[in-house]
Amino acid sequence: KWLTTSAKPNIQETVTIKDNTYKRDDYTNVTDKIISLVGRNLHTTPKHPLSFVRQKIVNYFYKSFVNARGNPIFSVYDNISPIVTVEQNFDSLLIPKNHPSRQKSDCYYINHDNLLRAHTTAHQAELIRSGLDNFLIAGDVYRRDEIDRTHYPVFHQLDAVRLKTRDQLFPNDDVLKIFDNKNKTCIINGQAKQDCHTLEACKLMEHELKSTLVGLAKELFGENTKYRWVDTTFPFTQPSWELEVFHNNEWLELLGCGIMIQSILTNTGVTDRIGWAFGLGLERIAMCLYQIPDIRLFWSIDSGFLNQFNTEDVNKKIIYKSVSQYPQCTNDISFWLPQNKSSPYASNDFYDLVRSIGGDIIEQVMLVDQFKHPKNGKESHCYRIIYRHMEKTLTNSEVNVIHKQIETAVRKQLGVTVR
Ligand code: FA5
Ligand code: MG
The missing domain is CATH 3.30.70.380 (Ferrodoxin-fold anticodon-binding domain)
Structure with a gap:
């Protein structure tokens, strides 16, 4: 009797998420309500609007990037646990120690070292280290935020990374280079490229990134979609942009993207490639596409909501009818x-x-x-x-x-x- 009670962990001192138990400390701020949502996996639930949006994006990448034999070159990771380390979510992406996005008031920390990922970008470094050049990551992300029709503490993101060697970037050319150590800071349209990159490598990558993403926006919202590029900054890309589309009479931020900071690649052992990356939110796209008025509806288990998406066809035009x-x-x-x-x-x-x-x-x-x-x-x-x-x-x-x-x-x- 004495043995069994003393062997039991004190419930107050630990947090249990999906069969894993963590020690609580002064950083712990994840709530039972949030823990109860881990593992719902709406982005992979069959016939769920968020899953349709994920599949549409994956299909677009499968058809847009193929090898010589016609096979898709992007691999998809949509089942990685959302429990990550501070190293994965922040350090591996060179996010400064004092960056506001690390604050306890913005993230769900499990303890000092672990948190529920705040973006799917948290996995890019480990996947690059494992040898991948072209991949997509989809998953649930967790942020402490305001409460209204477009904000929920759990939402879903999809990230992409594409790395290219010199020969892939400049086929049939022996002269052009990716890297240039002598090159000084160069400002193009108000944004500096990274000193280590040649202007032509940076520009070519920017062009492929932007045309891929404009193609994606048109695939999702139609050929005549109005869009614009907005300069921005991320600690892990430079230059960086946001893509906005004009929808229901307002500009909507779809995604953030940019040329990957080269030291993220060198830290994973990659020294001969340049990369672009982006991250987008699935809810925003689904809300526009299906005219879903409130972000809470995605979590509904009511048949009045779910039955409206009861189709095998991910491309079916569905307009949500408010119950x-x-x-x-x-x-x-x-x-x-x-x-x-x-x-x-x-x-x-x-x-x-x-x-x-x-x-x-x-x-x-x-x-x-x-x-x-x-x-x-x-x-x-x-x-x-x-x-x-x-x-x-x-x-x-x-x-x-x-x-x-x-x-x-x-x-x-x-x-x-x-x-
Ligand atoms: C990021 O999360 C970066 N990791 C994106 C990135 C990846 C940039 C790779 C460069 C390279 P941001 O916090 O802006 O950035 O979120 C990215 C997208 O997620 C937004 O454009 C938006 O579509 C969506 N998003 C962000 N916050 C919310 C929210 N509270 N609710 C719904 N969607 C959101
Ligand atoms: Mg943003």
């Missing part, structure tokens, strides 16, 4: 923030708590008022919580029960004083 919009219920909550300087209050902690308790009936949480008392310096926040069920009308008393639970939980767990 009539059920009414919203709005309820505000105001509280004084704790004045503990060592663990400062973060809105994302509140958003997670609301999501943990209210689940998918939380449509949106807005910070509607902030106030600092002029005399005692105490700060208060007022949030508006919008409740709406996707499949039925919520009653006031149902909402009140949950709202009360939220009040109790914020008082206990965040140390605030509800006003």
Whole structure:
């Protein structure tokens, strides 16, 4: 008896995700609600809209890049565990130690060393090290963020990497080179190429990357799709761009991309290739393609949603028909923030708590008022919580029960004083 109890791990000191157990520490902020979503694999669920979008993109790459025998050259990884190390998610991509994307307020950390990946780019270095030149990675990614119709703490990304040797980049040419050590910084259209690359290698890669992605946008949204390139920066590419498409009268950011920073390749042992890479979000594309109004719907197990995608044909034109919009219920909550300087209050902690308790009936949480008392310096926040069920009308008393639970939980767990 004595033996069995002492051999059991203390539940409070560990986190268990998909049969793996991790030690908790002061970095642990992953919630039970989030853990419950690990392994749903919507991107590979048959007849799911996110799976259709993944298949359409994979098919486009299969047909666009073939070898001399007509076989696809891209391989696809869509089943890699989302539990990654800090090294995979950040260090291997040269993301600086003080970069905001590493903050506890933005990521779901399991502990100091492990987190739920914040992008599928987390796997690019290990796949390159394993010897691959052309691959796609699709998977679920986890970010602490605001709550509204286009943001959910779990969404899905698809990344691509393509590496080319000198001979592949400049076929039938003996003179042109990828690398040039003497070359100085060179600014093209406001963006510097990497010093180690020749201008012609960088430009040729940019051209293949951009024409591939414009081709993809047209494949998904139609030949007449309006698009534009926007300069941006990522720690792991240079130059870097975002592709935006014009949809429903607004510009929508589809993806980020660029020429891979050369030292990412040399760190994996690749010294003779130049690479391009991109990462896109599957939800945004699916929301446009099928006119799905709210990102929570992808998680619905209601037949009213799923039956509308009940087809074997990934290219079938489907327009989602709203199962009539059920009414919203709005309820505000105001509280004084704790004045503990060592663990400062973060809105994302509140958003997670609301999501943990209210689940998918939380449509949106807005910070509607902030106030600092002029005399005692105490700060208060007022949030508006919008409740709406996707499949039925919520009653006031149902909402009140949950709202009360939220009040109790914020008082206990965040140390605030509800006003
Ligand atoms: C990245 O995640 C980079 N890893 C992309 C990348 C890969 C750049 C390789 C260069 C080379 P970003 O955070 O911007 O970048 O996200 C990429 C795409 O994911 C966005 O363009 C968007 O389509 C989608 N996305 C980002 N955040 C969300 C969100 N909260 N909800 C839904 N989709 C999102
Ligand atoms: Mg972005």
